[in-house]
Amino acid sequence: MRDFIRKPGNWVGLCIALTFLFALLYSFISASNANLPSYVAPEQLPAEEDPKPVSIDTVEYTATEIPLNMQVPADWRQITKGGNTTFINPVDGASISFDIGAYVPGANMVTEAVANEDITRAGGSLVGFTAESNSSYMVVYELGSAVYLEYSTWNLTTFVRVTFQMPQERYDHYYDIAILLFDSFTWEKAQPIPDGFSLFYSAYGNFEFGVPDGWTAVIEDGAYIASAPSDSRLTVTVTPSEADLSALSQLDYIAAASQGKQDYLLSSYSNTGTSLAAEASYSMGGAAWYTSNQLLADNGYLYEVTFDCAMENYDADAGAFMTTLALFRVFD
Numbered sequence: 001m002r003d004f005i006r007k008p009g010n011w012v013g014l015c016i017a018l019t020f021l022f023a024l025l026y027s028f029i030s031a032s033n034a035n036l037p038s039y040v041a042p043e044q045l046p047a048e049e050d051p052k053p054v055s056i057d058t059v060e061y062t063a064t065e066i067p068l069n070m071q072v073p074a075d076w077r078q079i080t081k082g083g084n085t086t087f088i089n090p091v092d093g094a095s096i097s098f099d100i101g102a103y104v105p106g107a108n109m110v111t112e113a114v115a116n117e118d119i120t121r122a123g124g125s126l127v128g129f130t131a132e133s134n135s136s137y138m139v140v141y142e143l144g145s146a147v148y149l150e151y152s153t154w155n156l157t158t159f160v161r162v163t164f165q166m167p168q169e170r171y172d173h174y175y176d177i178a179i180l181l182f183d184s185f186t187w188e189k190a191q192p193i194p195d196g197f198s199l200f201y202s203a204y205g206n207f208e209f210g211v212p213d214g215w216t217a218v219i220e221d222g223a224y225i226a227s228a229p230s231d232s233r234l235t236v237t238v239t240p241s242e243a244d245l246s247a248l249s250q251l252d253y254i255a256a257a258s259q260g261k262q263d264y265l266l267s268s269y270s271n272t273g274t275s276l277a278a279e280a281s282y283s284m285g286g287a288a289w290y291t292s293n294q295l296l297a298d299n300g301y302l303y304e305v306t307f308d309c310a311m312e313n314y315d316a317d318a319g320a321f322m323t324t325l326a327l328f329r330v331f332d
Contacts, residue, residue: 054176058184061085065100066158071184072096073177092167094174096181099161105208105331107154108135108199115139124148134213135193138182147171149178155189156327194323200224205238205301210327212320232309232317234324241302245295246273253278257293274298281311290314292321298330 058071063085076087076096086097112129115137119126124143131137136153149164162185166174193199194210200217201208202224211217215226215234224236250269253276258264261282268279276295281288288311296303305328307321 054180056177056180058181060184061087061098063098063100066160066187066190068098068100068160068187069184070098070162070186071181073181092170094164094166094170097163097165099163101159103154103157104159105199105201106203107152107159108201108208110137110152115141119143134195134198135189142168149182151182151185153187154193156191156193160187194327197320197323197327199327202238205303205330206299206332207238207301207303207328207330209236209305209329210324212324215320228309228313228317228320230309230313230317232313232321233307234321235304235306235308237304239302239304240300241297242300243302244273244297245271245276248276257291258282261291287311290318294325294328296330299332301330303328303330 057074059074060069061072062069072087073089073096076089079086079088081088081095081097084097084099086095088095111131112126115129116126119139119141122143124141127140127142127147129137129139132151132153135155136151139148139150139152141148141150145168146165147168149166151162153160162182164174164178164181166178196213197210198213199208200211211226211234212228215228217224217226219225222237224234226234248271250266250271253269253271254264254266257266257278257280261280261284263283264280265282266278266280268277270277274297276293278293280291280293282291283289290309290311292307294305305325307318307324309317309321
């Protein structure tokens with residue numbers, strides 16, 4: 001504005017600028033007095049429809065060997081195939097079979113990698129694997145022109161596998177049906193694997209034992225070692241041996257068991273000739289420790305299970321060790 005005041009020649013420009021400003025103000029006032037355009041709601045997108053529930057007539061299958069139940073399609077024909085109760089769809093050959101048999105200890109060691117290896121070896125292709133619990137898993141795979149959904153579950157005496165087989169081109173049709181039917185599966189297990197434990201099976205020595213959840217396990221020099229967060233330790237070994245334990249005196253045992261343990265003091269000892277149980281205390285790192293040692297001579301092997309813990313952690317961890325021993329067994 002100072003240039004306009006100082007230079008008379010700019011009065012014309014000033015007049016033009018003021019005229020333009022007044023025109024803008026008039027336009028703004030006119031627009032303020034005008035009616036606002038009416039609100040137009042945006043076009044509503046069609047709402048997504050909820051998936052329709054699966055509609056299929058079913059009947060309940062009840063096993064004769066164990067208290068197991070599951071819904072199966074009502075119009076599928078029941079037959080016996082390979083010794084297993086099987087329900088088959090006569091239209092497309094889809095089927096559901098129930099394999100109920102003796103306990104299979106190797107089932108505890110099945111992982112996604114193990115399942116993939118087994119299925120690939122058979123000429124199939126793994127689609128999915130899920131470990132459902134400490135005693136069950138679901139695997140889905142393709143083999144030939146069929147898709148298989150297999151649910152495996154077990155307790156300490158019985159192994160169950162339910163297999164839903166369907167043509168590949170009918171997978172989408174059967175997917176929701178399979179979920180509906182598998183969700184109806186129930187089995188009141190008489191001897192379940194305890195909650196908070198999983199079973200470790202060793203083909204070498206053909207035996208298994210329980211491992212508490214949350215304990216970190218490694219295998220070092222042929223020994224299975226599981227450590228609790230408190231540093232309590234479970235050690236399991238197996239070695240070939242045809243000898244029994246009857247020749248092992250208490251003094252011989254103390255001499256061997258006390259190796260590397262300061263202030264070793266045996267508190268209990270029992271030897272039946274085929275099994276040995278001992279408890280002792282010792283010092284480590286300035287603290288008092290407890291140790292329990294179990295030996296079993298069986299089936300051409302010597303099995304040894306040892307538990308070590310600081311005395312201050314005995315109440316918290318010894319119970320888990322007792323469950324481990326209760327789950328220990330050797331198979332013929």
